Each structure stands twice: as structure tokens, then as C-alpha cells.
Amino acid sequence: MTRETERIRHELLAIRCRRGEPAALAELVRTWEQRLFFYVRRMLADEEEAWGVLQEVWVAVLSRIDRLREPRCLPQWLYTIARNTLMTHLRGRYAERERAAPDAPEPADEDDPLARYADAERVYAGLARLPLVDREVLTLCFLEDLSIAEIAEVLAIPPGTVKSRLFKARRALRAVLEGEG
Template identity: 90%
Template structure:
């Protein structure tokens, strides 16, 4: 299916959801839950935690669907909500870690890296070892198949920044994967 056909299909689904059609809301969840879970799961190590975050994402999506200004941009809108929810969750988790650390102080190539490693589990394990910024951009680009412009919209950064983050993240993933061999 072409991108234009997908955009039209997304637009119609978003408009039906805004009208409050129960079948449309069911279709929205059925269609997008696997993709959004995949994105969230790549960003979080714990599967149960990922499901909890995804539940928060769906609450936000269903409560804000009326505010979707550009129905054709449904994918970017969904990923933006997922990202914002995820970042809020991670900020809370990091703040919790900081409080715990304060209480108990501790002692002081350009080839696509995914093409070389065909074992998906090895790639996913490598992704889990990357910083969230690198993991996020690689997941959106390679695993969720968003364009540079779409990623820029989701992350609210310029396309040039997306390209530079992709370059850095590819190198980091390659280093992690080569170190695991």
C-alpha cells in the first residue's frame, strides 16, 4: 500500500474516532496497539512496565482524539502521545532513582547495523543496552519505519537533528553488537 493510501486510511479512521464510533475506536486500538507496544517495549526493559505505559498512552489517546487537528497525521500524533507518556514515565522513574541514590549513596561505518545481524533478539538486546535517545530514534526509523520528517515531528526536533542522532545511534548499536560477538 502506498503512503498516500495509508494517510487517507488513517485520516478516515481518525475522523470516525472523533465522531465517537465504537467500531472505529476498536479498530484504532486493534491496528495501533502492536506498533505502539513495540515502540514502548523497545524503550523499556520490563514488559509489564511497557504494558502499563501503553495503557496510559491509550487513556491519553482516547481522551484527546477530539483534539487531533490533522487527521492525516494520525501515526505521528499517536507516536507523539506515546513518546510524551513514555518520557513522563521515565522522568518519574529517574527521579525515584535519584531519591534512592541520595538515601543510599553508591561507591564512586555507515552500513546499517541491523542488516549485519539477522538475529532479531540480538538486535533487541543491543538496543536495550543503548541510551534511551539512541534507542528511540533507531526504533522509530528502522523498526517502526517512519521517515526522517515523521520522526522529526514525533520528537519535535529538526530533521537534521534526527539524521545526526541516527548516525550516532547506528554507530553505538554497531559497537554494542560487535562487542557482543
């Protein structure tokens, strides 16, 4: 399926969802759950925690779908909601850690136990060792296949900043992977 065909399909799905069609809402979840989970999971070390955040994402999406102004921007809109929900969750988690043990060091992210292939496992483990900002931009670009403009919209930053973050993140990931090798 071409990128344009997929964009039209997403737009029609968004329009149907805005109209409140139950079948369209079910299709939205079925179509996007795996992608959004993958994005959230790359940002969190714990799978159960990622599923919890994804539930919050779906609550937000389903309660706000009627406010989606530009149906053609469905992917960016979904990733923006996922990112905002994730950031709210992380802020709460960090604040809780500060209250519980302000001087305790943060635990290191664990390797992804679901990776099936050696190279993918190495890349996922390398991603887990990168700062969140680097992980996020690499995940959106290479694993979610968003364009620079779409990533800029999701992250609410200029496209030039996306490019510089991608450049920095690629170098950081390469350094991590070469350090393991």
C-alpha cells in the same frame, strides 16, 4: 498496501474517531496497539511496565482524539503521545530512584526474552544497551518505519537533528554488536 493508501486509511480512521464512533475507536486500538507497544517496549526493559505505560497512552489518546487537528498526521500524533507518556513515566521512575537510593548505580537493562531469532535477539539486546535517545530514533526509523520528517515531528526536533542522531545511533549499535561478536 502503498504508503499513500495507508495514510488515507489512517486519516479516515482519525476522522471517524473524532466523530466518536465506537467501532472506529476499537479499530484504532486494534490497529495501533501492537505498534505502540513495540515502541514503548523498546524503551523499557520490563514488559509489565511497558503494558502499564501503554494503558496510560490509550487513556491520553482516547481522551484527546477529538482535539486531533490534522487527521492525516495520526501516526505522528500517536507516537508523540506515546513518547510524552513514556518520558513522563521515566522522569517519575528516575526521581523515585533518586529518592530511594541517590548513590546506588542503575541496574543494567536486561536482554529481551521475547526475541525468537538469533539475529533479532542480538539486535534487541544491542538496542537495550544503547542510550535511550539512540534507541528511540532507531526504533522509530527502522522498526516503526517512520520517515525523517515524521520522526522529527514526533521528537519535536529538526529533520537535520534526526539525521545526525540516526548516524550516531547506527554507529553506536554497530559498535555494540561488533563488540559482542
